[in-house]
Amino acid sequence: MSKLKNIFIVDDDAIATFGMKKVLSREDGSNIIESFRNGEEAFFEIRNRLERNQDLPDVIFLDINMPIMDGWEFLDIFTKLPIEKEIIVNIVSSSINPIDFEKFEQFKANSKHALSYIVKPILKITKENLEVNKYIA
Amino acid sequence: MYSNSHTYTSLIRCLPTAVAFVSKEFELVDASNKWLSILKVKTSQIGKSALDLLPKKDINWKQILQNCFEANTPKDSVILKSFGKKSISLRVEILPWKAENSTAIIGAILQVEDITIELENESRYHRIENLLETKASLSKIGTWEYTLSTDELIWSKMTKSIFEVNSSFVPTLDNAINFYTRGHSRNRISMAVHAAISSQTDYSDKLLIKTAKGKEKWIITACKAIAKNGKTVKLVGTVQDITEQTAQDEKSKENENLLYTLINNIPINIYVKDRFSRKILVNKAETEFLGFENAEDLIGKTDYDLYGKREAEISIDEDNAVFKTKKPMLNKQTSTITKDGRTVSFLSSKIPLFDKNGEVEGLLGISIDISDLKRKENQLKNLINVTAVQNKKLLNFTHIISHNLRSHTANFAMLLDFLKREENQEEKQKIMEMLDSSSEGLTEAITSLNQVININSKEENSKEELHLKKVVEDVTQDLNNFIKEHKAIIHVDIPDNIKVVGVREFTDNIILNLLTNAIKYKQPGKQPEITIEIEKNGKETLLHVRDNGIGINLKLYQKKLFGMYMTFHNNPEARGIGLYICKNQAEAMGAEIFVQSEVNIGSTFSICFYE
Numbered sequence: 001m002s003k004l005k006n007i008f009i010v011d012d013d014a015i016a017t018f019g020m021k022k023v024l025s026r027e028d029g030s031n032i033i034e035s036f037r038n039g040e041e042a043f044f045e046i047r048n049r050l051e052r053n054q055d056l057p058d059v060i061f062l063d064i065n066m067p068i069m070d071g072w073e074f075l076d077i078f079t080k081l082p083i084e085k086e087i088i089v090n091i092v093s094s095s096i097n098p099i100d101f102e103k104f105e106q107f108k109a110n111s112k113h114a115l116s117y118i119v120k121p122i123l124k125i126t127k128e129n130l131e132v133n134k135y136i137a
Numbered sequence: 138m139y140s141n142s143h144t145y146t147s148l149i150r151c152l153p154t155a156v157a158f159v160s161k162e163f164e165l166v167d168a169s170n171k172w173l174s175i176l177k178v179k180t181s182q183i184g185k186s187a188l189d190l191l192p193k194k195d196i197n198w199k200q201i202l203q204n205c206f207e208a209n210t211p212k213d214s215v216i217l218k219s220f221g222k223k224s225i226s227l228r229v230e231i232l233p234w235k236a237e238n239s240t241a242i243i244g245a246i247l248q249v250e251d252i253t254i255e256l257e258n259e260s261r262y263h264r265i266e267n268l269l270e271t272k273a274s275l276s277k278i279g280t281w282e283y284t285l286s287t288d289e290l291i292w293s294k295m296t297k298s299i300f301e302v303n304s305s306f307v308p309t310l311d312n313a314i315n316f317y318t319r320g321h322s323r324n325r326i327s328m329a330v331h332a333a334i335s336s337q338t339d340y341s342d343k344l345l346i347k348t349a350k351g352k353e354k355w356i357i358t359a360c361k362a363i364a365k366n367g368k369t370v371k372l373v374g375t376v377q378d379i380t381e382q383t384a385q386d387e388k389s390k391e392n393e394n395l396l397y398t399l400i401n402n403i404p405i406n407i408y409v410k411d412r413f414s415r416k417i418l419v420n421k422a423e424t425e426f427l428g429f430e431n432a433e434d435l436i437g438k439t440d441y442d443l444y445g446k447r448e449a450e451i452s453i454d455e456d457n458a459v460f461k462t463k464k465p466m467l468n469k470q471t472s473t474i475t476k477d478g479r480t481v482s483f484l485s486s487k488i489p490l491f492d493k494n495g496e497v498e499g500l501l502g503i504s505i506d507i508s509d510l511k512r513k514e515n516q517l518k519n520l521i522n523v524t525a526v527q528n529k530k531l532l533n534f535t536h537i538i539s540h541n542l543r544s545h546t547a548n549f550a551m552l553l554d555f556l557k558r559e560e561n562q563e564e565k566q567k568i569m570e571m572l573d574s575s576s577e578g579l580t581e582a583i584t585s586l587n588q589v590i591n592i593n594s595k596e597e598n599s600k601e602e603l604h605l606k607k608v609v610e611d612v613t614q615d616l617n618n619f620i621k622e623h624k625a626i627i628h629v630d631i632p633d634n635i636k637v638v639g640v641r642e643f644t645d646n647i648i649l650n651l652l653t654n655a656i657k658y659k660q661p662g663k664q665p666e667i668t669i670e671i672e673k674n675g676k677e678t679l680l681h682v683r684d685n686g687i688g689i690n691l692k693l694y695q696k697k698l699f700g701m702y703m704t705f706h707n708n709p710e711a712r713g714i715g716l717y718i719c720k721n722q723a724e725a726m727g728a729e730i731f732v733q734s735e736v737n738i739g740s741t742f743s744i745c746f747y748e
Contacts, residue, residue, distance in 0.1 A: 016547075019548070019551040022555060093540075122551065123551060
């Protein structure tokens with residue numbers, strides 16, 4: 001972990017966000033972590049940074065079920081933003097509904113970002129969740 | 138005998154008949170010119186042997202002449218057929234030649250007669266006779282002849298066979314009349330015969346007889362009187378057995394009647410159209426369907442006279458296709474709007490009718506009213522749709538629940554994992570608090586799920602007549618504290634007499650939810666003001682709950698508003714279950730719930746009750 005990472009957590013559940021932060025700090029305490037209560041808040045932040053040429057997140061942990069703008073709606077408009085770097089998007093959900101898996105596969109196939117699907121609970125974060133695997137990607 | 142031979146000879150030559158004289162020595166003594174010419178004998182050959190001069194034709198002239206000379210046969214005759222170039226037929230009669238004043242035979246006289254025409258006539262006569270007999274036996278026509286002068290009645294073979302008497306039976310006028318059955322038939326024939334004799338009145342009548350064998354038969358008996366000098370001399374007539382035809386006629390009449398009854402009473406529209414699509418036959422069902430009383434009034438009409446222009450054109454096109462292709466149109470589904478505005482669905486067939494040359498001369502139309510069937514089919518389709526929707530809903534519901542419960546258990550697992558590792562007491566305390574709140578959330582989720590499940594298992598019969606004003610007043614009474622706490626103003630504008638049919642418990646809960654939401658999502662710094670009013674719209678009664686709250690962006694959330702676990706504000710109290718339950722309760726009692734809203738202006742939620 002040579003470089004400090006910008007990490008976004010997008011989840012309306014305060015407990016889940018608390019847990020996520022705790023797990024992340026255990027792995028590498030020196031990352032910059034910011035949390036958002038729904039997709040809209042996170043999207044506005046990313047768009048603002050893009051416009052002002054500020055640092056974009058390297059990793060996003062994205063919940064699906066959220067008020068105002070859910071994870072899928074966020075992905076839909078986020079993937080259309082003119083972002084050059086490859087961002088790791090970890091979709092974090094307690095849903096094991098096959099329809100959600102299908103949606104994920106569809107987004108993954110059509111996005112230049114590195115998408116993965118993690119089923120809650122998250123007790124541990126692996127290296128793949130934080131770094132783009134240059135060899136496979 | 139040989140004296141005056143010259144005179145004699147010239148006399149013989151000039152005879153107008155063809156005659157020749159042959160001596161006992163077979164010498165042709167003399168012959169008339171006619172004889173010579175017919176038999177192609179030259180005058181110079183007179184005096185030669187007749188055996189050489191007579192046509193051979195395998196006839197033993199010597200024997201024949203010998204017989205004549207010896208008076209064995211007083212008169213003999215030989216027929217010569219296809220004689221000479223013209224192939225004529227000749228009859229040669231051989232008579233004994235007797236000496237003057239004596240019985241002694243001195244030779245033979247050979248008289249020749251051309252019988253070609255006679256033979257032809259004879260064979261024609263035979264042919265005609267044969268033909269008549271054949272015809273009589275085929276058509277079962279017998280003949281009879283009655284001669285008045287002799288009182289003689291003659292029956293032909295066929296007549297005898299019709300009356301079933303044997304060939305030796307001798308008919309008389311009396312016994313013939315007695316064959317006719319007593320009553321009408323016998324009276325008719327008696328009078329007819331009398332009239333024929335007395336005034337030459339011909340007759341032809343269909344009458345019933347009883348044969349010699351006791352069998353009843355229908356016959357056509359006909360008679361023609363032949364008169365001489367104004368007086369009837371003969372009656373000739375025919376009798377024809379028509380029992381079979383009569384039976385067939387009766388049978389086909391019966392069949393026709395049966396078919397007619399069937400066609401008229403079958404609940405299927407049947408009609409026949411000619412080549413110009415004009416109706417030439419319609420049954421009762423078709424007549425009634427078209428709104429006519431008498432089938433006759435439809436004859437000659439086309440579809441243009443009976444249907445709207447568009448429908449008629451379609452129908453006529455179908456007719457023409459059948460006429461052109463000579464192939465039937467089978468079981469086509471059509472629908473027609475009747476004069477009284479009903480939509481009727483038909484299963485129609487048009488079958489070409491051919492004349493004896495194989496040309497299409499019209500068509501037979503059969504239409505079966507399948508409206509009921511169609512209605513049932515639609516009902517079934519609807520039921521399938523409803524079931525499919527329900528099924529989908531249920532599946533969706535299951536996934537939502539599973540997801541919701543899983544998100545709580547996931548938090549439990551995570552927090553418990555932290556608790557195990559954590560050593561900091563303060564942090565431990567924090568985790569414990571989170572576990573508590575997670576547990577509360579789970580309990581709440583399960584409670585609301587129970588509520589949802591209960592909605593769909595409520596019995597239909599728990600519906601009752603609800604006095605809307607009273608219901609609303611009761612709910613506002615229950616919410617009194619909450620209303621006061623938020624300083625909300627509630628206007629209830631419902632006439633006393635408004636009543637709807639619904640489930641009391643559900644209606645209470647819906648109004649409670651709508652009121653609470655209206656107050657909860659007030660605009661910051663603005664006093665909540667809520668109006669509850671009624672709108673009557675035919676069979677619909679609408680209850681509006683209008684607020685001046687923050688409003689909802691319906692462009693974004695219209696679809697999700699009544700969904701399960703859908704929230705639209707970052708309000709930590711929002712569970713996303715209230716409106717979901719409201720919608721389910723409304724639907725479960727046959728009502729609907731919908732919303733109109735504008736951000737920063739307010740929302741109006743409406744419940745629509747149907748009569």
